[in-house]
Amino acid sequence: MWPGSPAEDFMYQFKGTCYFTNGTQRVRLMARQIYNKEEILCFDSDVGVFVAVTELKMSSAKSWNAQKGLLAEYQAHVDTLCRHNY
Template sequence: MHGKMALWISKGLWTAAEMMILVVLNIPVAEGRDSPQDFVFQFKGECYFINGTKRVRLLDRLIYNREEVLRFDSKVGEYQAVTEVGRSIAQSWNRQKDVVERARAEVDTVCRHNYQMEKSSTLQRLGKHCLWIFGLPSPSLSWVPARPSTVGVASPVGPRLTRWMGRRGQGVGVGTGTPPPPGPSS
């Protein structure tokens, strides 16, 4: 390439994000407006694991100016438009079987791969955790969602206790003793 610039789109997780940038940046021009000077484009790839890697879900989100316009959900297996801007992009990408197959494969090539990498360093250190939720007796607060409760998490550092009133935490404490005795849970 003598003096010419070429666009190279890599294969992998960022392909969709790179393509989306090009498409979204051209939308205002196509509508007869100037391109925005300031804009935010985000790509968010999320991996959800249930029971280790036995059930894995990949969710890729393409966001333009705080608005999700397109997503790929591995449970669905294709791109889905969230807004009108994403509709033509989703249709175009779903027609390209190699693009869809690559996105489907990222459950293994990205999520499961990264899980194995993190498992050796992070997940092994955490040890086993337990979660206890106990209701605190309070005759004056009979409405169940507003009842105070205690949440305790056992970790290698020691149990952490948080007292809750409805959905707002009232205080956080760290304890090293045994968890509170079982009672009616809320």
């Protein structure tokens, strides 16, 4: 193993989940980052911003929330991914 490389037995996941209420009238996208079975960052389309769940991702959430194009892209996923695949 090289110095500074991650441990061989770590787990990183990205989970995107669409929640539908009353058909496609109310659609909510939850995009989560999970590291070693612990949620570290979340985008909730109802809130419209990235929310850091742990101290580790506070700076990432702040940086990503400053990028209006990135927020608009994630918000657009409600229509392009969720509603489209309903």
